Amino acid sequence: MSKIFSILTAALLFVIPQLAAAYSIGPGDTLHVDVLEDPNLSRQVLVLPDGTINFPGAGTIKVGGATPAAAQNTIADRLAPEFASRPSVYVSVAGLAPESEQTEKPKNIYIMGEIAKPGLVEAEKGVTLLQAIAQAGGFTRFAATKRVELHRVDPNTGRERIYIYNYRNGQGLSGATPLAKGDVIVVPERRLFE
Incomplete structure (x- = not known):
């Protein structure tokens, strides 16, 4: 039983990052952004129809079509001048765009x-x-x-x-x-x- 559990755990550890890497952020998605060095900056943001988000200290950032990993790198790069060293930023998809009448x-x-x-x-x-x-x-x-x-x-x-x-x-x-x-x-x- 423990061998099966180990195999399933290993499979999930391989599959979940692959799925996250394949997801493209789209307009209407809600992102959760964590900035470890300054928890006051951590928040949920809405991806606007043009594929951008507005984030304090970083301004307007284009994330539409990017993966969450690419978005976190972009946000970290934009926040870097505000910190002594490049901040640790983590982006996850908190909610998908609601379906429209179309x-x-x-x-x-x-x-x-x-x-x-x-x-x-x-x-x-x-x-x-x-x-x-x-x-x-x-x-x-x-x-x-x-x-x-x-x-x-x-x-x-x-x-x-x-x-x-x-x-x-x-x-x-x-x-x-x-x-x-x-x-x-x-x-x-x-x-x-x-």
Whole structure:
């Protein structure tokens, strides 16, 4: 039992920093900023629609599209002239942007490849990857269900990221991942001995 606990702990210690490193701060998010050298500066701040925050002693700082680690480095650099040595700053996401009325409209999701009904899927708010696949009629018999791809473009940077979902054993991206407007699901063809 203790061996299983050790393995789970090690897995969490590896996965949680990876997830935090992958999160991009967006408008409407609430950040918790801790400044160890001056607790009076520690506070929660709202990311404004232009992706900036206002922080005492640092002024207006662009954090939209950055990871929490990048934001804490920027804040520490901006506060450094106010301290004898560079301060220790920690940024965490205290709250995600609230969903607006716009997200209640159907989202256009695209599915292609080895799927029963490829094409455009008008998905409702909160639809997940697995639900969208089911809505498109499910996989064909030639589908490589271990290598389903979710293509998503970061609206802040314009860069496309590809996430892999393994339908057979649930590894990689979760089938419960909520989809965003414009997501493309690609179901590749199975290889010979796959």
